[in-house]
Amino acid sequence: MxxxxxxxxxxxxxxxxxxxxxxxxxALVGPALVDGGDDARRPQASERSRPGPHPLGAGSEAAAEDCEKPEASLRPSGASGPAIKRIKERKIHGHKVGKLIAGVDQNSYRWGYRDPATGELTGFDIDLVRAIAKDIFGDPDAVIYRTIPTSQRIKALQQGKVDIVVRTMTINCDRIKDVAFSTAYFQAGxxxxxxxxxxxxxxxxxxxxxxxxxxxxxxxxxxxxxxxxxxxxxxxxxxxxxxxxxxxxxxxxxxxxxxxxxxxxxxxxxxxxxxxxxxxGPRFTDELYGVAMNKNDDDLVRRVNQVLEDYRRGGADSPWQRAYRTWLAEDFGRTQRNPAPPDPLYKN
Structure with missing residues (x-):
């Protein structure tokens, strides 16, 4: 022994x-989170109204207490609004760049990691980021990636340093007080x-x-x-x-x-x-991953939900299933033989 x-x-x-x-x-890449330049950021709290309490409750504590279905999100729409316009017209150092800024991981194997052969970010979450960028810009490569630690995901959204976080982020009652989520795209525990x-x-x-x-x-x-x-x-x-x-x-x-x-x-x-x-041991919780966004960006939430509707559609040949087979089937095959994306749940 x-x-x-x-x-x-x-x-x-x-x-x-x-x-x-x-x-x-x-540690070296982390500072890239804030190097977008002043023109790239969303106005801070001193320049705009602070996000109010989530409509699930009167105040953050009530929101958490009243929360029963945190995975319920806004209904999908392909329409553009203020958030989509801001993203499309983004300027960095005075130059228009027209790219989505996504908060991701670069060290989670299969989900968001750098391919050692190419140095490129890749994985299940990265495929979803690319699908969102393609829907908004017509180009899956129209993305600026910001690698962020787990503890900074919410702050990065609140401070306008990223437009979305796609980083194996669980939807729960505490987090919906601070950020908005898409419908669920994966179930874990x-x-x-x-x-x-x-x-x-x-x-x-x-x-x-x-x-x-x-x-x-x-x-x-x-x-x-x-x-x-x-x-x-x-x-x-x-x-x-x-x-x-x-x-x-x-x-x-x-x-x-x-x-x-x-x-x-x-x-x-x-x-x-x-x-x-x-x-x-067995999985001892049931959790749903969602794309996180700033609470003020309703049109972006709806747009991402529209992307997810299309991402799930197509049965065994859906983009979701193709991404699952590429990145996750080898690791999950023994315990999840018939994988499927979670059914979306929308608010009334």
Whole structure:
């Protein structure tokens, strides 16, 4: 057993060096989030009215309490409004660029990551960004990508640094107080990722006293903070939050934490990259990913929902199914044999 653990540790150490390098890349690219120039930003709160409370409730606290179907979004429309006009007429450093600014990840394998062969961003989420850009501009390459950490997704939208966030972002009642979402484009859930020789069997008492890594601002962090089923309820779990989900994998590989809790969609990609880690236990939440936007951009929300209507349409030959086969089928094939996009839910 000891020799097996040593081999596993050596494997994790070697792979950690590779992933650490990716983490450095994130740190270097991060400032690109704000390099669009003054002309590219949306007017700040001092220049326009602040977003009011979400119509689901009178005030943010009431919105969260009254929230039953956070995935319900505005009905689709191909019409242009103020947000679409702003995007099409965008200027950077005084020059009209006419591009969509999308907040994405560059380190989530299969979802949003840089192809080592080309250096280009690619993945399931990136395909969706390209579909949105093609609908607005007629060109799937009319995109400025901004790589953003998990904890900065909402702030980037509120400050007008990006038009959309397509970054495995779960729709939930807390987040709809601050941003607007499209209809759901993927269903996932939280799961536990551990070293291959771990005694942890899932999200249960085998985590008692263990060091668990989560990304700041993630659904996993919120679950672990819940009094009835979080870290305290399971028994003295030591939560170690980090800015980006990839940082958790690095810590796991280096033996600094005992487990990672994250979306199974992301964890499946990490397990595919690294044979020394594995997913354990069942998925213990059900979550829906959506495209996030500024709460004032109703016409953009409707336009994205129209794109998603077309993206789902076509059965086995739909753009959604083609993207699934390209990026996710290999990792999800054993547990999700008949994949399908979530049915859209619209507000009355």
């Amino acid at each position: 000891r020799s097996g653990r040593m081999r596993s540790a050596r494997m994790r150490s070697g792979l950690a060096a590779v992933v650490c390098a990716l983490g450095v890349t994130t 939280q799961q536990v990722l551990v070293p291959d020789d771990s005694s942890i069997t899932g999200y249960n008492t085998t985590l008692r006293g263990k060091r668990v890594c989560t990304a700041q601002g993630s659904t996993a962090e919120a679950v672990l903070d819940e009094p009835d089923k979080g870290a305290k309820a399971l028994g003295a779990i030591k939560v170690k939050p980090v800015p980006n989900q990839l940082d958790c994998l690095v810590r796991l590989q280096m033996g600094q934490v005992d487990a990672v809790i994250t979306d199974n969609a992301l964890a499946a990609g990490q397990a595919a990259q690294d044979p020394s880690v594995k997913l354990v």
